[in-house]
Amino acid sequence: MKSGSFIVLGIWLLLACQEIKDCGLESSTDYAIAGYYVADSAEKTPRVAKFNKVYEVGVSNYYISNVEDTIADDSVQLVGLPVYDQAEQVTYIFETDSVDYELDILYKPHLRIYYDNCDPVFSFKLDTVLSTTFDSVVVVNPALDRVVPENIEIYF
Amino acid sequence: MIAKTTYRRYFFGAVLLLTVLAEATAQGGLGQRMQSQMSGGGGKPLPREPLFEKRERDWKPSMLKLSADFIPLGQTAFADVMSGWGVQAAMDFDIYFLSVAYGHQASTRGEDQNYTYQNSGNYFMIGPETNLLKNDRNGNSLTFGLKYGRSWFSDEISFRRDSTFFGSYEVNETNPGLTASWMEMNMALNVNVWKGLYMGYTVRYKFFRNVKGWETFAPYDVPGFGLYEDNTGVQFNYYIGWAFRWREKFPPLPEVN
Numbered sequence: 001m002k003s004g005s006f007i008v009l010g011i012w013l014l015l016a017c018q019e020i021k022d023c024g025l026e027s028s029t030d031y032a033i034a035g036y037y038v039a040d041s042a043e044k045t046p047r048v049a050k051f052n053k054v055y056e057v058g059v060s061n062y063y064i065s066n067v068e069d070t071i072a073d074d075s076v077q078l079v080g081l082p083v084y085d086q087a088e089q090v091t092y093i094f095e096t097d098s099v100d101y102e103l104d105i106l107y108k109p110h111l112r113i114y115y116d117n118c119d120p121v122f123s124f125k126l127d128t129v130l131s132t133t134f135d136s137v138v139v140v141n142p143a144l145d146r147v148v149p150e151n152i153e154i155y156f
Numbered sequence: 157m158i159a160k161t162t163y164r165r166y167f168f169g170a171v172l173l174l175t176v177l178a179e180a181t182a183q184g185g186l187g188q189r190m191q192s193q194m195s196g197g198g199g200k201p202l203p204r205e206p207l208f209e210k211r212e213r214d215w216k217p218s219m220l221k222l223s224a225d226f227i228p229l230g231q232t233a234f235a236d237v238m239s240g241w242g243v244q245a246a247m248d249f250d251i252y253f254l255s256v257a258y259g260h261q262a263s264t265r266g267e268d269q270n271y272t273y274q275n276s277g278n279y280f281m282i283g284p285e286t287n288l289l290k291n292d293r294n295g296n297s298l299t300f301g302l303k304y305g306r307s308w309f310s311d312e313i314s315f316r317r318d319s320t321f322f323g324s325y326e327v328n329e330t331n332p333g334l335t336a337s338w339m340e341m342n343m344a345l346n347v348n349v350w351k352g353l354y355m356g357y358t359v360r361y362k363f364f365r366n367v368k369g370w371e372t373f374a375p376y377d378v379p380g381f382g383l384y385e386d387n388t389g390v391q392f393n394y395y396i397g398w399a400f401r402w403r404e405k406f407p408p409l410p411e412v413n
Contacts, residue, residue: 008343082321084319086327111313113376115385116237116273
């Protein structure tokens with residue numbers, strides 16, 4: 001009979017280790033952080049970039065940045081690029097006076113209800129990034145999350 | 157939210173305490189029986205033979221217990237979120253039982269939030285149980301079991317999403333053909349109340365959860381298991397049922413003078 005008590009005690013200990021859920025712990029984001037870097041540099045050197053306009057090809061009403069509207073912020077080293085949860089790819093155009101750079105971001109959206117008292121949340125994991133116009137692009141961290149400082153590095 | 161979690165812990169704590177008390181009661185009963193046999197009467201010398209002779213294995217089944225789970229029936233009647241039903245069949249082989257549970261579960265969530273989630277499916281659990289009350293003539297059992305569980309289900313979610321960049325749009329995701337499998341340990345107390353009527357509860361701890369059939373939307377409920385997000389699950393069943401006996405498992409007790 002003592003064995004039965006040990007089994008009950010073991011189950012009780014397992015129950016005591018159940019996770020406490022909190023809506024505020026969810027930290028996933030719906031944008032990728034892209035950093036600009038100098039191409040053909042021996043060391044990894046951040047680059048201050050200035051684009052006329054950065055926008056997603058399927059979204060006509062909004063743009064990420066515009067040199068005419070955001071004078072103070074048009075020279076930056078990082079940019080946040082939103083991803084769309086109803087697709088698995090977004091394409092961003094980085095306009096300059098001389099050339100339009102193109103960046104394809106391929107990803108997997110993941111919808112879940114973390115806890116039924118919280119709203120459903122999308123999280124995203126980057127598969128790859130492609131560009132025929134930048135010198136090179138690379139995914140450095142696939143998880144879109146507040147704690148991740150940078151997801152994509154863009155070299156040009 | 158935390159209060160709800162705390163409530164759940166207290167609830168299972170109480171259930172497990174009852175299990176320990178029931179076990180202690182069963183031990184007390186056995187102890188009293190031993191004491192009454194040993195004390196005899198009139199100063200007679202104590203019998204030298206062992207109280208229980210070495211029992212021969214008896215693998216031939218003697219009964220089939222069919223039970224209904226009253227927890228999902230109660231949820232159907234009184235709860236807003238969950239509904240369903242569950243049944244269980246168990247057959248004895250020596251001190252072991254082969255137990256099969258089957259059920260249906262449906263849930264609707266998010267009515268207080270900004271989403272609608274619906275889930276529906278069937279499940280079964282099958283596996284052996286060992287009766288820790290080895291010599292109980294009434295068929296009472298305190299069992300420990302290891303089971304394999306499986307469920308087939310579907311779910312869907314819909315809500316409106318407001319994105320500052322992509323605008324406002326409706327999100328609808330469905331998972332039409334989900335399957336889940338898991339393992340579980342369970343502890344059950346089943347007591348003979350009257351003739352063939354039995355009642356008792358089962359506490360199941362579920363682990364090794366594996367769900368297949370989804371890509372974008374992770375299911376929230378897994379029928380028969382619990383919550384997908386939890387990785388492990390705990391289920392409480394209260395069974396009331398009838399045992400159909402076709403032979404006596406134990407020979408009649410000798411008369412004690």
